[in-house]
Amino acid sequence: MLTAADLAPRRSRRTVTNTAMTVLMALSVVAILVPLAAVLYTVVSKGASQLSPDFLTKDIPIVTRQKGPGIGPAIIGTVLITTVAAVMAVPVGILAAIYLNEYSAGSRLGKIVRFMATVMTGVPSVVMGLFVYVLYTLRFKQNAFGGSLALAFLMLPIIIRSTEEMLKLVPNNLREASAALGARRSRTILTVSLPAALPGVVSGCLLAIARAAGETAPILFVVGATNTVNANMFNGVNTALSAQIFTNAQQPFAGAQARAWGAAFTLLSLAFLVTLAARLITARFALKR
């Protein structure tokens, strides 16, 4: 005879396993939030207190053990190097993506370029740094432009891939409508396809820029280091926030370490701001899958 106990859900081995695995999956999210929180907490708690107008604008002290005053040249260096890199990489990346999505349909060259762009995203930044050293720095000495070249090469494949993804989302009947009105191919691309995909493209480029701004190894090899502002891209060594963090992190002195934390906070804030802008653009304007 059936009793109420028979009908009540039983905790069999299967449901226990299921619950246990669900808990493990939730724990894996916690496992990654712990280091994220730890890193952010330390950078903010040790770095934010360093921030002051002097810190952001004054020259880097020549004696590393000295406290303060600033990392101004590194901020200017980072902005300068990354901007010039973006100016070079963004147009080339977008054009290449246009080739892949609008012209290359089925062609062998298109497939090879797409595949190689994927491979190129995997080239380590240290290899890119030495490549630019061999290609450029041996002839033109260490300067900011070499750093821009290296960062541009690192950004390029990311921009190509994300732009192509966005162009893929543009509905084909827009292109057909444009062609039916008699527009030539390039005009259709520049005035119909690209504008439709633009928010997503901009967002992808911003993410690539945020990643590139934090690259360190190429800066060490091809840009060098300096303590004062150098606004000339093509003449003389320069510096960047990432390189300052790297060198100061290895110093045993409190002053140097404090500067490293301050620089890390500044760099992280810049990267987060750019990423946030990208996210907002995506959420607000971009074509959705």
Place this chain on the structure above:
Amino acid sequence: MTGSTAPPAPFTGRVGRADAAFRYATIAAGLVVLVVLGAIAVTTVRRALPAFDLMGFRFLTSSRWDPNADQFGAKAFLYGSLVASAIALVIAVPVSIGIALFTTQVVPARWRRPIIYTVDLLAVVPSVVFGLWGILVFAKVVPGFYDNIASAVHPIPGLRSLFGSSHGRSYMTAGVILAVMITPIITSLAREVIDTCSPSDREGAYALGATRWEMICGVVLPHAKNGLVGAVMLGLGRAMGETIAVALVIGSANNISANLFASGDALPARIANEWGEAEGNWRAALIGLAVTLFAVTILVNLLAAFIVNRSTAKSQGAR
């Protein structure tokens, strides 16, 4: 037949030329990728030749790295790169797949985005910031843990050699930091392949009375297997190429040890740490390390791309 079936005449004159010019510009931009990759291979190999000539195969098989004596054996750095990346994968793979499954299969849709965005924040943190945190915070906290583990496993013969004495900067420290850095990449790729699993297959498993975990084991994981392997390979490529964070926390010791808590060095870290003072053959040897690294990462990435391509072709074919 009266209606003309000929394709529309191409634009001619100035307009046609502009159209063609734009097309060629896009092709040229695409070729930049091939040119750069080719140029990396050719120029760096040429600059590394003096070191390769000097050392021959011993460049990879010798562990004696002594720039003053013109001896450049990279075995210890290869070993360090492999060990640190292996540790990173052992930690990051289950965590990443766990997160990917949790966001796609467990939580309600409105929770997905916040979790994904938070995990993706990790990808925004520059590697040098992880390195700074690793060397000044993490490496100072961990020796205590390491010593506890070492004394706990001391009676067990096999584990004793793996977990020995330590100061904070070690293969293990580098591996843990790398794990944190590659988790967002593996997670997002894993999420993509898992998302391609068709809802009707999943509902079928539920209809047969499967619990969620049985559905995941029976439907989602077999479906996503190849894609997941590809995602892990891409994570491995990232981990091997990661430079600055590893350079700060692995300990920079030319050392081969089974003890995971011992200091060692990795290929990219050695380049970053020695480049400033290197000259002549030393510099060539460091470029040689970069060539080795380039070859290894390209190989890993090619393999990953190949596996992913095959798996997406398959899953699209099944639809």
